[in-house]
Amino acid sequence: EILLTQSPATLSLSPGERVTLSCRASQSIGNFLAWYQQKPGQAPRLLFSDASNRATGIPARFSGSGSGTDFTLTISSLEPEDFAVYYCQQRSNRPPYTFGQGTKLEI
Amino acid sequence: VQLQESGPGLVKPSGTLSLTCSVSGGSISSPNWWSWVRQPPGKGLEWIGEIHHSGSTSYNPSLKSRVTISVDKTKNQFSLKLNSVTAADTALYYCVRDEDIWGQGTLVTVSS
Numbered sequence: 001e002i003l004l005t006q007s008p009a010t011l012s013l014s015p016g017e018r019v020t021l022s023c024r025a026s027q028s029i030g031n032f033l034a035w036y037q038q039k040p041g042q043a044p045r046l047l048f049s050d051a052s053n054r055a056t057g058i059p060a061r062f063s064g065s066g067s068g069t070d071f072t073l074t075i076s077s078l079e080p081e082d083f084a085v086y087y088c089q090q091r092s093n094r095p096p097y098t099f100g101q102g103t104k105l106e107i
Numbered sequence: 108v109q110l111q112e113s114g115p116g117l118v119k120p121s122g123t124l125s126l127t128c129s130v131s132g133g134s135i136s137s138p139n140w141w142s143w144v145r146q147p148p149g150k151g152l153e154w155i156g157e158i159h160h161s162g163s164t165s166y167n168p169s170l171k172s173r174v175t176i177s178v179d180k181t182k183n184q185f186s187l188k189l190n191s192v193t194a195a196d197t198a199l200y201y202c203v204r205d206e207d208i209w210g211q212g213t214l215v216t217v218s219s
Contacts, residue, residue, distance in 0.1 A: 001168070034206045036152075043201055043209040044152065055207060087152055091206065096167040099152040
């Protein structure tokens with residue numbers, strides 16, 4: 001089973017700041033990584049598939065990068081609506097398609 | 108495309124959890140993967156398994172002995188069955204198309 005480790009677990013930031021979230025895989029997964037945003041009481045929302053392929057409607061301040069075992073999600077300038085929990089998920093051809101434990105962005 | 112989960116919100120220990128995901132605005136026969144993901148209250152996400160329109164399935168090994176995912180093309184739905192449930196199976200259950208379309212989730216509590 002491929003393990004995903006997200007860091008940090010929690011980040012306390014202010015609107016306007018730049019943030020980079022990390023997701024590290026226990027073995028190479030190519031670029032088969034998705035990022036999700038989840039707000040309280042809502043289903044996760046896809047941000048990126050294949051590490052850097054921005055989903056429909058996702059603002060340009062979000063960017064995804066990485067391959068192999070190291071991946072990052074960057075938000076160039078935090079908006080109030082960006083404070084949420086962010087998850088990565090590996091989608092290599094080796095199920096189970098595990099999730100990271102999440103990073104909580106808080107004000 | 109929209110997904111909507113349905114099923115009992117309360118299941119007794121040792122019983123079977125049965126959920127259905129109704130697909131609207133699209134076809135269950137389209138070349139997509141249809142999956143189930145769960146989230147215990149206040150915790151992270153766990154991938155349960157998925158099914159392709161062809162019928163091919165893949166399950167999380169931690170649940171494989173207890174889980175079945177199936178498709179009903181006539182009703183444009185897919186389903187989850189999880190047997191021998193315990194309190195640890197209490198969670199919000201989501202149905203998902205590929206990575207991009209998620210249902211709103213349905214809470215299932217395992218309790219006597």
